Amino acid sequence: MPLIQINMLEGRTPEQKKALLSAVTDAVETSIGVSRSSIRVWVTEFSGEDYMAEGIWHPEKASPPS
Numbered sequence: 001m002p003l004i005q006i007n008m009l010e011g012r013t014p015e016q017k018k019a020l021l022s023a024v025t026d027a028v029e030t031s032i033g034v035s036r037s038s039i040r041v042w043v044t045e046f047s048g049e050d051y052m053a054e055g056i057w058h059p060e061k062a063s064p065p066s
Contacts, residue, residue, distance in 0.1 A: 017043055
């Protein structure tokens with residue numbers, strides 16, 4: 001039984017998360033040939049205050065230009 005956990009910053013819509021979970025389920029089914037009924041995928045979200053990338057704390061990261 002494949003168990004897939006996705007960790008990501010909060011802020012996506014329910015529709016975006018559903019699309020991601022569906023795409024990952026499809027990819028696992030296709031790539032390793034397991035039954036959909038055995039695949040488990042979930043999202044764990046976290047705040048930007050709990051995240052740093054490239055030594056930059058997420059809340060201090062400059063917003064990309066529009």
